[in-house]
Amino acid sequence: MALEITNILSFGCAVLKTALLALPAIAAELPEHRITNIFEPLATPAESEKNIALLVIAITGTVFVGVAGLIAYTIWRFRQPSHEPHSEEPPQVYGSNQIEVAWTVVPILIAFVLIGVSARVIAAVENASPPQAALKVTVIGHQWWWEVLYPDYGIVTANEIHMPATADHKNATYLQLQSADVIHSFWLPQLSGKTDLIPNRTNYMWIDPHSPGIYLGNCAEYCGTQHANMLLTVVGEDPKDFKQWTIEQQKRAVDDPQGSEGKAVFESLACVNCHNISGSGQASAGAKFGPDLTHLMSRKTLGTGVIKNTPDNLRAWVNDPQIAKPGCLMPSMRLTPGELTKVVNYLETLR
Numbered sequence: 488m489a490l491e492i493t494n495i496l497s498f499g500c501a502v503l504k505t506a507l508l509a510l511p512a513i514a515a516e517l518p519e520h521r522i523t524n525i526f527e528p529l530a531t532p533a534e535s536e537k538n539i540a541l542l543v544i545a546i547t548g549t550v551f552v553g554v555a556g557l558i559a560y561t562i563w564r565f566r567q568p569s570h571e572p573h574s575e576e577p578p579q580v581y582g583s584n585q586i587e588v589a590w591t592v593v594p595i596l597i598a599f600v601l602i603g604v605s606a607r608v609i610a611a612v613e614n615a616s617p618p619q620a621a622l623k624v625t626v627i628g629h630q631w632w633w634e635v636l637y638p639d640y641g642i643v644t645a646n647e648i649h650m651p652a653t654a655d656h657k658n659a660t661y662l663q664l665q666s667a668d669v670i671h672s673f674w675l676p677q678l679s680g681k682t683d684l685i686p687n688r689t690n691y692m693w694i695d696p697h698s699p700g701i702y703l704g705n706c707a708e709y710c711g712t713q714h715a716n717m718l719l720t721v722v723g724e725d726p727k728d729f730k731q732w733t734i735e736q737q738k739r740a741v742d743d744p745q746g747s748e749g750k751a752v753f754e755s756l757a758c759v760n761c762h763n764i765s766g767s768g769q770a771s772a773g774a775k776f777g778p779d780l781t782h783l784m785s786r787k788t789l790g791t792g793v794i795k796n797t798p799d800n801l802r803a804w805v806n807d808p809q810i811a812k813p814g815c816l817m818p819s820m821r822l823t824p825g826e827l828t829k830v831v832n833y834l835e836t837l838r
């Protein structure tokens with residue numbers, strides 16, 4: 488028995504050591520620091536949520552300091568004197584109506600104040616209408632990536648949501664949130680609170696980033712093995728840059744001779760059952776099980792934010808996605824080195 492425990496312990500230590508050794512390597516691969524701060528809001532909904540968070544922290548902090556202070560004072564004030572080690576119990580107080588009423592009514596009042604102010608802010612954020620010219624974007628959660636549609640532009644993309652960002656509050660993005668499988672949650676701490684994506688239901692939210700930049704977030708509802716690697720990237724852009732991006736995204740995939748051999752390999756494999764590349768022939772038309780690859784190289788990351796989109800990473804990812812994202816639904820196609828080179832060359836033409 489003791490031997491078993493020792494074995495388990497040493498196995499645990501070995502696993503921990505491997506994990507710790509692997510950590511710096513993984514962290515170096517991550518594109519940016521992913522944990523963003525709800526106390527640095529950069530959009531209207533996030534600002535109201537920060538204010539309410541501060542108020543709630545102030546109220547609950549005061550309660551904590553009051554209660555903990557009283558307990559500490561009581562422990563100190565009524566400690567057993569050292570010169571009188573076996574003193575009697577102090578008088579016990581029962582049935583004091585004043586004390587009972589005070590410690591029942593005061594917490595109830597505090598709870599109602601907290602419920603009231605929170606409900607008011609939630610209602611204000613949910614009921615606020617976005618500006619007239621809001622951009623419409625549909626986000627569909629999948630295990631473990633985000634499908635992103637721009638219905639007014641006919642754009643289909645994945646994992647990276649581009650939207651205009653201006654300080655004048657005139658540009659907002661109205662999001663329709665859906666799910667293709669299980670419940671996910673859309674969370675960009677600097678832009679807004681969390682909203683669930685639920686199968687057979689559409690939820691809505693709107694955000695208006697106040698300055699161009701990259702906003703990071705992640706899925707905030709456990710949705711399976713790779714939930715932690717279901718990362719979100721919002722690229723807030725100057726309206727002119729956003730317009731340019733939409734023009735590029737509306738184009739069909741380029742027909743670059745560099746990729747023709749790889750394209751033939753790609754189309755001969757099961758890749759086309761999951762990934763659409765517009766203009767790559769009938770086989771992949773409408774395939775939605777995996778991200779649309781028409782403009783793959785315009786995106787900053789692979790595997791939904793797990794690794795940077797570099798040529799080496801792309802090759803490693805196509806060779807075996809299970810290394811960077813174990814459990815993800817894309818299998819290794821077990822390509823020969825020659826086929827792999829051709830397919831990667833083709834994918835690199837998809838700008």
Ligand code: CUA
Nearest residue numbers: 671706708710
């Ligand atoms: Cu999707 Cu967690």
